[in-house]
Amino acid sequence: MDAIPRTTSGNLQTRICPVKSGFHSLNRTEMRLGIWSSQQERLRYMEFGYYNADCMDIMRELPDKFADLAIVDPPYGIKQGGDKNHTRGKLASATKYHTFDDSTPPGEAYFSELFRVSKNQIIFGANHFIDRLPIPSSCWIVWDKENGKSDFADCELAWTSFDKAVRKFAFRWQGMLQGDMKHKEKRIHPTQKPVALYKWILTNFAKEGDIILDTHVGSASSLIACEDMGFKYIGCEIDKVFYEESRKRLEEHTKQINFAAYLQEA
Numbered sequence: 001m002d003a004i005p006r007t008t009s010g011n012l013q014t015r016i017c018p019v020k021s022g023f024h025s026l027n028r029t030e031m032r033l034g035i036w037s038s039q040q041e042r043l044r045y046m047e048f049g050y051y052n053a054d055c056m057d058i059m060r061e062l063p064d065k066f067a068d069l070a071i072v073d074p075p076y077g078i079k080q081g082g083d084k085n086h087t088r089g090k091l092a093s094a095t096k097y098h099t100f101d102d103s104t105p106p107g108e109a110y111f112s113e114l115f116r117v118s119k120n121q122i123i124f125g126a127n128h129f130i131d132r133l134p135i136p137s138s139c140w141i142v143w144d145k146e147n148g149k150s151d152f153a154d155c156e157l158a159w160t161s162f163d164k165a166v167r168k169f170a171f172r173w174q175g176m177l178q179g180d181m182k183h184k185e186k187r188i189h190p191t192q193k194p195v196a197l198y199k200w201i202l203t204n205f206a207k208e209g210d211i212i213l214d215t216h217v218g219s220a221s222s223l224i225a226c227e228d229m230g231f232k233y234i235g236c237e238i239d240k241v242f243y244e245e246s247r248k249r250l251e252e253h254t255k256q257i258n259f260a261a262y263l264q265e266a
């Protein structure tokens with residue numbers, strides 16, 4: 001574990017570190033061939049940051065319980081549904097967004113790896129594939145999107161591994177209307193979640209110093225929240241177009257926070 005590059009938390013260095021050295025376009029063939037001769041050697045190649053890769057390839061390289069908290073939002077497998085609530089992927093083709101295949105949720109192998117590499121898990125969309133999760137949970141997260149009378153889902157649900165009561169976060173996310181209109185977020189992904197939601201999750205479910213894993217990054221809202229709050233992370237996005245767009249979003253955001261920190265120090 002000591003071979004993994006560590007960043008010290010709480011200073012400017014932590015914030016710029018992922019952007020300077022943490023964007024990775026891994027050569028998957030090389031990974032599969034196992035260019036590493038030992039576990040120590042392998043861990044030297046594993047860095048915190050954002051990977052343009054299949055999350056299965058990344059998780060395979062992680063030691064057991066490496067991440068303290070996995071916050072994941074995989075495909076829900078609902079594209080076949082008839083109403084608008086069931087067309088997360090189709091929403092994209094109807095608008096300006098690039099699309100992704102939302103028709104199949106991850107299988108047993110994904111969940112088995114996810115539970116192996118992380119201590120706690122928060123899994124969005126789990127109401128659509130509850131049969132794939134190992135145990136019931138007392139603590140679901142309810143995100144109330146304050147959608148008004150639209151025919152989209154009023155709420156999104158996330159299964160958690162925590163032994164707490166159900167928790168609700170209310171934040172409007174309805175077309176042009178957002179919970180925080182002063183800091184309105186640019187939408188770059190068809191199923192983008194607000195940064196505010198991830199910040200609320202980190203505030204309530206993560207501890208200082210935790211390592212966060214997001215296997216399905218999408219727009220990078222989760223990683224922006226991690227950057228803002230000083231959490232180290234590993235993020236994966238398989239799609240090249242989403243990866244490039246969200247990496248740009250993350251980079252621009254990180255430049256802004258670094259500039260603000262620089263002004264404060266000057």
Ligand SMILES: C[S@@+](CC[C@H](N)C(=O)[O-])C[C@H]1O[C@@H](n2cnc3c(N)ncnc32)[C@H](O)[C@@H]1O
Pocket residue numbers: 053054055056073074075100189191192193194215216217218219220221222236237238239242
């Ligand atoms: C539901 S979206 C995530 C949205 C994200 N929570 C956000 O706020 O933008 C799922 C994303 O996972 C990506 N994806 C699908 N399969 C993947 C895999 N095996 N590894 C990594 N990313 C994957 C898709 O391209 C898509 O961008």
